[in-house]
Amino acid sequence: MITDTIEKLVAKATQLVHLFNYCELCEQPIYQQVALCDHCVSLIPRFQLDSLSGDLLNRPEIYGLYSKCVFDHLIAISPYQYPMSDWLKQFKYLGRWQYQRLCCRVLNFHLNELLKLSDFCPPDIVMPVPIHINRWQHRGFNQTLPLARTVAKVFKVHCNADCLVRQNQTGSQAQASGQLRRKQLKNNFALLPNETSYETSNEVTGKRVKLEGMHVALVDDVVTTGATVSEISRLLKAANVAKVSVYCLALSL
Template sequence: MTLRNSRPVLAWRTLAATWRWTPGSACQICASWQRDAVCDECQRRFLRPCHRCRCCAAALAGLNEVCGRCILRPPAFDQTLAAVDYAYPWDGLVTRFKFGGACELARPLADLMSEALWTAAEQIGFEPPDVLLPVPLSAARQRERGYNQAWELARRIGPALEVPSHARWVERVLDTPHQTGLPRAERLHNLRGAFAVTPAGRAGLAGRRVAILDDVMTTGATLDALAATVRRAGATAVQSWVFARTVSDDAAP
């Protein structure tokens, strides 16, 4: 896939350059006193290049573009872009952001994610989507957490790429159990009928290229279920954008 034109991406990179932590901040990883939420030294140390499956973003040791599981059972999404592995130190930041009420981490994580997406656009090329959708939480889970971490990332990344983000086009109609530690088959079973497209979404998704965004991909079951839902609503292509991809399906966030 190729970029339609450079204007959205250039605008994205320009705005991303302004997404810097307030001067006089401690690095969220090493605690050094400097400018950025994650200092340059930690980025050099922990943002390692990784060859990934084009479809699900699993790390690949060889030169293949698609992993064996995606060849045997292609998911409902076409491509996945991941910024980092779900490993130290990123797993700790995600846990604080997702479960510890640290919503202030949304900005630096979105900054790192936007840079990774920009790199992917330069290196492998991809067609920018028409619509960006955060993975929704159930009403009960959102009340418990206080915010939807996927939306906190999407509402910062979407404007930079000039892609409209919509938090109310899809909804989670089933409050599924926590998926932590469950195998892929059980996750898929729990997610049957979990998502629905709202009337506004049905009007807006038909014929559109869609990116669905989440903080972490483990087995891909949640993103697969949501991708299938938006395809049934008429989406012509679906990408998955995640901040972190687990090293294996057993490394659940």
């Protein structure tokens, strides 16, 4: 009898060990593989989007910086500073996947906070900003894709990663001016005509739905001058997309 009880306790303890992980920052036990606890996520420097209806363009000084951009809304979680800047570099340039988990966890947490706003308007479909095929082959991944999938999962909408392509490789734009970026990116993106519709996954599964009239969430890792997302937004609106909201993990000002 005592042996049976001990075996049950050991089995239960083993199950609990597998159920819990530890926060990457404070090392407190957390449920499943979420990388960070809610407390640590909430302490990461971020924009106060709840007072702006979720849209940074409602801040006059930020709207002034992007007033000539083509997108309709700008949703950025954090300024491009530590720890976010370091995590993105570790993931993007060094391929350290644990930092992808951290970035996606922060994004997931704050997007769920946005959903609590009564006047927040979620998108109809999500698209990651594409990278050139040569860079993809060199790096092995597109760093915006896991972020886009996180956005799509939170909003329960489709993520279309095949619709947009980057036609030319422009090289690093980290130190380029806004004017140079716009020049390099002009006509650098294209929509694949066979991918401008998608199949829904709800009660009308199998029906092809066109992008025309849709509210698109365009996802990037970092937005600086807005040249990349603005050029893609121009392309999408030429295809009769109704609205483009830019989502990024960090905004570099």
